Amino acid sequence: MDGDPRDTVPSWLVDPQVYEPLHDRSTFATKSMLSVAAVLRQLRLDDGHRSPFSPTAPVKLALALGAIILNSLSTNLMFTLVLLAFVLIRAALLPRAALARTAAVAGTAGALAFLLMLPASLLGQPASAVRMGMKALASTGLVMEVALTTPAGDITYGLRAFHVPSIVIMTLDLTLRNIVRLGETALEILTALLLRSVGRDSAKQASLGGVGGSLLVKSARAAQDTYDAMRCRCFDGEYDGGRAFSPKAADAVWIAAFALLIVLYLHLEGII
Numbered sequence: 001m002d003g004d005p006r007d008t009v010p011s012w013l014v015d016p017q018v019y020e021p022l023h024d025r026s027t028f029a030t031k032s033m034l035s036v037a038a039v040l041r042q043l044r045l046d047d048g049h050r051s052p053f054s055p056t057a058p059v060k061l062a063l064a065l066g067a068i069i070l071n072s073l074s075t076n077l078m079f080t081l082v083l084l085a086f087v088l089i090r091a092a093l094l095p096r097a098a099l100a101r102t103a104a105v106a107g108t109a110g111a112l113a114f115l116l117m118l119p120a121s122l123l124g125q126p127a128s129a130v131r132m133g134m135k136a137l138a139s140t141g142l143v144m145e146v147a148l149t150t151p152a153g154d155i156t157y158g159l160r161a162f163h164v165p166s167i168v169i170m171t172l173d174l175t176l177r178n179i180v181r182l183g184e185t186a187l188e189i190l191t192a193l194l195l196r197s198v199g200r201d202s203a204k205q206a207s208l209g210g211v212g213g214s215l216l217v218k219s220a221r222a223a224q225d226t227y228d229a230m231r232c233r234c235f236d237g238e239y240d241g242g243r244a245f246s247p248k249a250a251d252a253v254w255i256a257a258f259a260l261l262i263v264l265y266l267h268l269e270g271i272i
Helices: 027-042 057-073 077-092 096-123 128-148 152-161 166-196 204-232 249-268
Strands: none
Touching: 057 077, 057 128, 057 152, 057 249, 077 096, 077 128, 077 249, 096 128, 152 166, 166 204
């Protein structure tokens, strides 16, 4: 063919097409992913690792609840300090990651309680803020240590030992597991949204609605699948939470230590 080939094609095909999408920070998807990931780290069901000297789950739950009740009822700061010392000693034996989580959660709870009670210092009760901060620090630290040293299956086993209704245990178990699954689905949706976003998104509210709608459909399907599975298995309301209660030697040691804690509480409160 004679001549320049560009003379036989339309001019709009020859002109260079340069597309530069507008810059968008995508803070919505990024911050949402970080928030969901942070929640999932707190809800992981494989964190609990019992030690050889740990008591059985029913004893551990009962003693922790009893210690928290005594700490709440105590009017002597010395009892709270003794309990806090025990919590700190036990926390020092945790793995580094578990220790960091315990310190972060308990420290935040203690600081929040201190700030909430700080105005009481201006009303003639200068020790109230310190006392409530210490109580919150000790109780929250104790709860975190129990959670991080008790596998999820053992918690169910402990609740069964106290004859908690099966439907309550099953609801709690399914809720925790499905929250984790929905969180993982939310991360996948947000990752896909971030990868497919080109240019500036001027309708971030619509994106948020799409993520929420997808999670709603996913949760509805999961609920229906669970219901169908329960019907197929002829579910009669009984939830097998695990093995029967079998005490071990460490239980006696921890119960004796708790008895000493009760004696200390009664002595400091002037009851004995």
